[in-house]
Amino acid sequence: MEGAADRVLCLEIPPRAEFVAxxxxxxxxxxxxxxxxxxxxxxxxxxxxxxxxxNAIEAHGAKEEADRVTVRVxxxxxxxxxxxxxxxxxxxxxxxPTHPAVTDPNRLNxxxxxxxxxxxxLVDEVTFTSDEGGTTVTLVLRCPPSIAxxxxxxxxxxxxxxLEAAWDDEVTQ
Amino acid sequence: MDLGxxxxxxxxxxxxVAVRGEVDIATAPKLREKLVELASQxxxxxxxxxxxxxxxxSTGLGVxxxxxxxxxxxxxxxxxxxxxxxxxxxxxITGLNRAFTIYETVDAALAG
Numbered sequence: 001m002e003g004a005a006d007r008v009l010c011l012e013i014p015p016r017a018e019f020v021a022x023x024x025x026x027x028x029x030x031x032x033x034x035x036x037x038x039x040x041x042x043x044x045x046x047x048x049x050x051x052x053x054x055n056a057i058e059a060h061g062a063k064e065e066a067d068r069v070t071v072r073v074x075x076x077x078x079x080x081x082x083x084x085x086x087x088x089x090x091x092x093x094x095x096x097p098t099h100p101a102v103t104d105p106n107r108l109n110x111x112x113x114x115x116x117x118x119x120x121x122l123v124d125e126v127t128f129t130s131d132e133g134g135t136t137v138t139l140v141l142r143c144p145p146s147i148a149x150x151x152x153x154x155x156x157x158x159x160x161x162x163l164e165a166a167w168d169d170e171v172t173q
Numbered sequence: 174m175d176l177g178x179x180x181x182x183x184x185x186x187x188x189x190v191a192v193r194g195e196v197d198i199a200t201a202p203k204l205r206e207k208l209v210e211l212a213s214q215x216x217x218x219x220x221x222x223x224x225x226x227x228x229x230x231s232t233g234l235g236v237x238x239x240x241x242x243x244x245x246x247x248x249x250x251x252x253x254x255x256x257x258x259x260x261x262x263x264x265x266i267t268g269l270n271r272a273f274t275i276y277e278t279v280d281a282a283l284a285g
Binding site: 017020 | 195199232
């Protein structure tokens with residue numbers, strides 16, 4: 001992935017419906033631990049991820065494909081990047097139906113196909129790449145790193161600091 | 174992840190369906206089956222209470238749209254109860270908050 005140096009996690013799930021909840025839990029936990037994100041932003045990312053995983057699993061069903069769906073979380077100083085890669089038959093983004101306006105009664109004919117509009121609304125950037133070998137959806141949240149740029153390892157090291165001694169130093173200066 | 178569905182038909186002509194848990198690709202079929210069953214049993218005014226729902230995505234929206242269309246086709250309706258901002262947001266960004274009637278309480282839905 002261009003520009004994002006660090007892999008936070010890579011998760012492979014069977015293309016089955018019950019594993020979407022697992023992906024949501026793992027990615028939302030990673031996002032909260034790595035980045036300074038408001039709860040609403042984590043919820044947005046979790047919903048976008050759920051939509052992407054749902055599409056991935058449905059794509060596998062269409063191809064009767066037993067391969068795994070791969071979910072990756074990467075980060076750099078400015079972004080958290082979540083990638084969902086399936087090995088389904090791919091699709092043509094240009095051929096997605098355009099939903100009628102919500103005031104049009106025909107709008108209710110669209111019980112499906114709401115996922116991609118939802119994704120577009122929730123994350124800062126989204127890209128789709130698709131061919132006959134599968135589809136990759138990349139979700140980008142622009143967000144600062146957690147607590148002053150420190151990752152969990154550095155935060156754990158902080159716990160080793162003698163806070164009482166540090167406090168004494170502070171008040172005696 | 175299990176989806177809790179409780180049906181209260183003690184306040185005719187309404188049937189209140191209280192949903193708890195996460196509504197996604199894995200659990201939405203259970204809700205669809207329940208709505209289809211209620212419609213086939215003659216229910217017309219169905220109130221789906223979403224206040225116990227922690228997560229809802231487009232699969233859940235699709236089931237609710239399907240239920241509403243089915244009931245309106247039978248001269249009935251499907252209305253919603255929801256006050257949670259995160260769940261309401263899914264309806265707002267898809268514009269479906271204008272297709273559904275969404276109440277703040279079950280009592281308001283029953284009076285509506």
